[in-house]
Amino acid sequence: MTSTDTEPRTDRRPDNRLDYVDQALYLGLRATGQAAVTMIVWVYDHPIDMDGVRRFHQDMGYGMAGRLIEPSILPFGRHRWVTSTGPATALRIAPEPRPRSELSDWIDESAQQPIDPEFGPSWHMSVLHMTDGSTAVSLVGSHCVADGGGALLTVYEGVLGLRRDLGYPPPRSRTRRQALLADTRQTLRDLPELGRTLVAAGRFLRDQRKAAAGAPKATPPALPAGADLDEAVVPPSVAVIIPIEEWDRRAAELGGNMHSLLAALSARLAVHQGRELAEDGTVSLIVPINDRTLEDARANAVKLAYVRVDPTTVTTDQTETRAAIREALRVMREKPDPAMELLPLTPFIPKVAVRRTADLAFGFAAQPTSCSNVGDLPVDVAKLDGTAAELVIMRGADQHVTRRVLEERQGVLTLVCGRLDGKVSMTIVGYQPGAINTKECLRERVATSLAELGLTAVVV
Numbered sequence: 001m002t003s004t005d006t007e008p009r010t011d012r013r014p015d016n017r018l019d020y021v022d023q024a025l026y027l028g029l030r031a032t033g034q035a036a037v038t039m040i041v042w043v044y045d046h047p048i049d050m051d052g053v054r055r056f057h058q059d060m061g062y063g064m065a066g067r068l069i070e071p072s073i074l075p076f077g078r079h080r081w082v083t084s085t086g087p088a089t090a091l092r093i094a095p096e097p098r099p100r101s102e103l104s105d106w107i108d109e110s111a112q113q114p115i116d117p118e119f120g121p122s123w124h125m126s127v128l129h130m131t132d133g134s135t136a137v138s139l140v141g142s143h144c145v146a147d148g149g150g151a152l153l154t155v156y157e158g159v160l161g162l163r164r165d166l167g168y169p170p171p172r173s174r175t176r177r178q179a180l181l182a183d184t185r186q187t188l189r190d191l192p193e194l195g196r197t198l199v200a201a202g203r204f205l206r207d208q209r210k211a212a213a214g215a216p217k218a219t220p221p222a223l224p225a226g227a228d229l230d231e232a233v234v235p236p237s238v239a240v241i242i243p244i245e246e247w248d249r250r251a252a253e254l255g256g257n258m259h260s261l262l263a264a265l266s267a268r269l270a271v272h273q274g275r276e277l278a279e280d281g282t283v284s285l286i287v288p289i290n291d292r293t294l295e296d297a298r299a300n301a302v303k304l305a306y307v308r309v310d311p312t313t314v315t316t317d318q319t320e321t322r323a324a325i326r327e328a329l330r331v332m333r334e335k336p337d338p339a340m341e342l343l344p345l346t347p348f349i350p351k352v353a354v355r356r357t358a359d360l361a362f363g364f365a366a367q368p369t370s371c372s373n374v375g376d377l378p379v380d381v382a383k384l385d386g387t388a389a390e391l392v393i394m395r396g397a398d399q400h401v402t403r404r405v406l407e408e409r410q411g412v413l414t415l416v417c418g419r420l421d422g423k424v425s426m427t428i429v430g431y432q433p434g435a436i437n438t439k440e441c442l443r444e445r446v447a448t449s450l451a452e453l454g455l456t457a458v459v460v
Contacts, residue, residue: 014167014297016081017186018069020343022299023079026069026117026144027346035399036143038151039111041136042384043103043391048135050127052385054091056158057125060139061086063164064146064297065154069117070171076347077183078190081297083168088121094128103128103136104439104460108234110138111397117144137384140397147300148374148394148416149290152381159380166297193344200341229404235412235431236442239393239460240450242424250454256318259325259373261453262417262426263287263307264314266371267321268449271311273413273432275369282308286368287328290375305332306368315452374418382421393460394418395427407433 018026029035066085072078092113098106110126123141130136141151157164174182223229251261267283278284285307292301305328309321374394382388394416406412411433417426430442443459450457 013169016168018079018081019298019300020346022144024343024346025300026079029117029144032405033400034405035115037111037115037397037399038141038143038146038148039107039393039395039397040139040151040155041107041110041391041393041395042382042389043393044135044137044385044387045133045390046387047133048137049385049387052387053125053127053137055161056384057087057091059161059163060123060125060154060158061088062162063154063157063166064150064299065123065141065158066164067145067166067168068120068122068171069144071118072183072347073176073179074183074187076187078186078347081166081168082171082173083166084120084122084171085163085165087125089124092124092126094126097129097131100130100132100134103130104238106136107138107393107395108237108397111140111395112234112399113140115140115142115399117142143300143396145299147302148372148396149292149301150299152374152377152394152418153292153294156378156381159383190344194348197342197344200338201345203338223404223407227403229402229407231403232400233403233406233431233437235398235401235406235429236437236439237395237397237427237429238439238443238446239391239395240424240426240428240446241391241458241460242426242455244419244422244424246455247424251318253454254314254316254318256322258419258424259287260314260318260322262371262373262415263309263321263325264318264453265449265455266369266413266415267309267311267314268452269415269428269430269445270369270413272445272449273411273430274435275413276410277311278308280308281310281312283311284368285309286370287325288370288372289329289332303332304337305329315454370414372414372416374416377418377420379421388421391423391460392418392420392425393427394425395429397429406431 025036062085066083067081068084070080070082072080094106106128113124113126115122115124122145123139126138128136139151139155146154247258247261251257254261254264256264263285266285270283275283287305287307288302289305290301291303292298305325307324307328309324314321379388382392396414396416412429412431414429415426417424419425428442428446430445431437446459
């Protein structure tokens with residue numbers, strides 16, 4: 001049988017252009033210096049197999065972790081993925097054991113180790129042996145390369161020893177002339193979409209002006225006097241571990257489910273963290289929903305649902321909260337966020353506006369409380385060395401974020417929750433503007449919120 005022009009080509013590389021959301025996040029990083037990372041921590045109370053950890057370290061750098069961003073040669077061009085497989089750095093092993101009480105501090109320190117999605121490393125792994133015989137392993141990766149869902153999928157493949165090849169070209173494989181011609185052609189092909197986006201942008205701005213005209217003028221947040229506003233700050237973070245049986249039992253008793261119980265905890269924490277309530281007394285929540293398929297190569301593949309929750313009723317009855325989440329998911333599916341239609345403008349917007357675009361894409365501009373439920377995960381995710389770790393912690397973190405940014409955003413409150421190997425594992429990051437922000441304060445507020453919902457937990 002002879003080949004014809006109508007038959008599919010099997011030798012072509014996949015499309016390696018960045019999705020507009022991914023390019024917006026990357027440009028936001030370059031404009032502000034603030035980097036978002038994903039993080040997974042395994043804690044082994046039984047002896048860890050370091051040979052197994054080293055095998056995972058070698059297998060991790062494939063799939064979504066095995067790539068970097070190569071910017072366009074044009075200032076307004078589409079950036080592209082290039083391959084960068086295998087570990088970019090050696091496995092980092094702490095030189096001295098530390099007490100178990102310092103685990104949380106070590107996790108923060110690991111999350112702040114340098115990451116760069118363009119020059120590398122885009123991810124790294126660290127090991128801490130503790131004085132009580134336990135061992136912690138951290139994996140930190142750039143959010144520009146993979147979000148939480150992408151990171152968990154890549155970990156799953158790494159545990160199984162699967163080295164997925166995304167088919168991207170090597171770095172700098174195009175000459176300057178080739179890159180200039182290819183990126184110019186791509187920009188010209190994108191012009192019709194750009195025209196439609198400009199029309200959508202006009203509608204969006206008109207709607208925004210109308211909404212602003214009828215709303216009271218927002219008062220800029222008062223920045224704390226005497227504080228070093230340009231100081232880099234690591235917002236307090238704690239981990240919460242609850243048996244799945246207790247979590248599900250309590251959700252059923254309150255007429256809810258695992259999603260409404262997480263929303264309820266988020267709402268109670270928002271109250272204790274001093275988050276601003278809506279005029280009707282509700283808490284605004286943003287709920288990221290995984291939009292990824294197994295073949296999806298986007299770094300960030302989520303949709304955002306917006307929910308309002310009454311924090312005064314969730315401790316006794318969650319039927320309304322459950323209904324509100326269901327309605328928010330319906331709206332998300334049927335009425336796409338108009339701000340997302342503006343993303344094709346990303347390569348053309350000035351640098352000063354990049355952060356605003358990234359904020360729109362990830363919901364930061366609305367100043368909500370974020371609660372993300374990654375759902376039930378395969379137990380293999382816990383088996384970093386071939387055996388299941390006693391504790392797995394999943395979280396997001398920001399690098400190089402200043403006190404000024406945190407205060408201007410009116411603080412941060414995010415919850416990330418997953419179900420793994422019989423446990424609900426949750427990480428809570430909270431910063432309250434104009435207040436003293438310590439882990440001890442956050443732990444107290446978390447403990448109070450859990451007690452209000454009739455839950456007991458191990459708080460790390």
